[in-house]
């Protein structure tokens with residue numbers, strides 16, 4: 001090459017002043033061609049590179065130096081930079097390596113600062129590099145610079161791996177005789193590879209996962225002791241006995257390791273300097289190491305804090321699942337992609353059935369356990385590309401990119417099957433079920449909020465249809481969701497506006513046909529909608545927390561009505577009131593019952609509270625206490641809808657129950673489907689053997705009434721005797737009923753075989 005065979009030499013050296021300057025200055029100078037090959041170098045660079053020139057011209061520049069014709073990177077390590085990138089940056093005025101290390105064959109490496117320039121005006125452009133060696137003071141500056149650079153990276157939120165890699169590389173540039181390694185301590189027991197860009201990969205892999213201990217090389221021992229461990233000769237030091245061959249085979253002869261400690265003094269990991277020859281740490285190394293250990297601690301703690309903030313911002317703390325925000329981010333990205341690729345995206349809204357009751361009756365800890373178990377079961381069903389999130393409470397949402405309606409229905413089936421496996425919580429075996437609503441993009445919506453709303457409406461439809469099932473979104477569902485919201489708002493105002501009234505339905509002694517007592521049943525007449533069934537608004541009131549106020553109003557009004565009847569000379573033996581399980585979870589029920597009875601001067605024995613089997617399942621001490629206190633007070637407790645709830649009947653022995661009400665679904669077919677009779681008989685016998693009064697609900701025909709009486713049931717309630725009616729209508733009914741019974745008694749007594757009284 002023209003430049004390499006002396007042209008430059010001749011051009012530069014023609015002036016004696018320039019020649020003396022170039023030859024005598026303490027700055028390394030090197031000229032490099034486009035191919036990265038050295039064209040010329042001055043004596044300072046030659047000296048650092050450890051290649052004294054041949055012949056008398058040895059201290060000159062040009063072809064005689066012994067370096068000309070060699071690639072620059074064979075003597076100057078640029079910390080990972082390739083020559084084509086350097087050359088391109090020179091042309092484009094881009095970023096260039098600011099530091100490097102001159103590696104001489106038999107001399108200490110020389111760390112240098114680099115200043116680049118592209119020289120033109122020759123037949124080809126040429127790269128010119130000036131380099132200055134670090135002095136001690138400059139090394140100190142290098143540490144300060146290193147600290148500043150690392151802190152900037154940490155503050156910029158760069159990844160821990162990138163920060164630690166950068167730190168190692170910078171240290172190796174300032175102190176080329178060392179190789180750095182950072183290990184992180186996991187679970188207080190094992191060391192995990194974090195950064196070691198210049199250590200052989202096989203070596204890093206071999207020590208990854210090493211358990212710390214009292215003699216586990218330098219790092220394992222330093223982490224174990226929580227103190228620095230300086231091993232200047234791995235070949236002989238007993239701490240390295242088990243790792244010696246590994247280290248030596250990778251050319252590692254010495255290692256000084258320092259524990260990295262957090263602000264609470266706990267060991268977070270280790271920072272180590274390796275040497276290729278037996279070597280103790282120099283003063284500079286100690287200073288450097290000290291700074292690095294602090295920087296590592298800062299970077300690690302910052303990374304952990306960031307991870308924690310990220311977890312709190314985007315993940316549900318109870319289940320560890322993504323939260324609504326992360327779900328929304330992912331759904332928005334999935335929908336944007338789907339818009340381009342025309343792929344479907346499914347959103348599934350899943351709500352556990354009767355979770356509120358489990359939570360209220362078994363307590364929040366039990367509710368939490370159930371949620372965690374459900375999250376675990378569901379997580380197993382979704383592959384990596386899908387997202388399962390918890391929105392809060394018992395609501396989960398799955399995002400399934402690429403999933404169409406057909407596949408979604410298979411997934412929903414798998415969800416219902418996985419959930420239906422029994423789970424034991426607080427010594428109770430529960431079988432969780434869920435209602436699932438599905439909305440599919442593009443048919444049901446194009447954005448996250450719309451799809452979520454549609455999936456929610458479909459889920460609500462699944463609940464209404466009997467729970468434990470899945471429903472796809474249909475357009476008319478929105479109207480129902482809107483109605484539900486409207487109803488909730490109206491329900492909140494109904495009490496104050498006096499829209500609730502009470503109906504009363506008699507319960508009859510089957511033997512004597514006399515009135516046993518009446519059951520109070522709430523009625524709601526909305527100004528626009530008319531009569532709204534309690535089947536619709538009672539569950540809604542339970543869900544939105546209004547049931548306490550409603551049940552309290554019913555209790556107060558019905559006991560007051562009983563007192564009014566009695567004051568008017570109407571003989572009503574007792575009053576039954578429905579009490580939601582949710583009302584029992586709130587502590588003031590017993591006191592309220594006491595006050596209401598006292599105010600109306602009604603004896604406690606004349607009041608019956610109808611409660612459901614599910615309340616009996618509770619393990620909450622407060623509920624047990626309330627049941628005991630009501631019983632002590634003399635109030636009767638009656639199990640409503642008996643036979644529809646739980647398979648275990650052990651609660652009948654444990655709780656102070658006085659009565660069973662056989663659910664009307666069993667009575668309904670009693671005289672039509674013969675299979676129902678043994679069931680009803682069994683329920684009557686259970687009640688009798690425990691000394692409980694048995695009431696049959698939903699008696700609609702005389703044949704049913706006769707069968708129940710024949711099987712030993714004492715009381716009946718149903719349309720056969722009377723429909724629920726308002727207080728005045730009830731008084732008229734009672735007069736007529738009593739007259740009819742008296743007449744019948746008279747006729748019966750007139751018969752010759754009349755053998756029993758009432």
Ligand SMILES: Nc1nc2c(ncn2[C@@H]2O[C@H](COP(=O)(O)O[C@H]3[C@@H](O)[C@H](n4cnc5c(=O)[nH]c(N)nc54)O[C@@H]3COP(=O)(O)O)[C@@H](O)[C@H]2O)c(=O)[nH]1
Nearest residue numbers: 521522534535538554578579580640698699700718719724
């Ligand atoms: N927490 C409260 N729950 C209440 C209150 N009032 C009612 N309810 C609960 O709402 C459900 C529906 O009640 P309702 O529509 O009033 O129906 C009652 C009767 O009308 C009906 N019934 C009575 N006899 C017959 C019959 O022969 N056939 C037939 N098909 N239905 C009949 O049964 C309901 C009474 O049920 P129960 O309470 O189980 O005895 C219902 O679950 C009520 O409990 C309230 O104030 N608070």
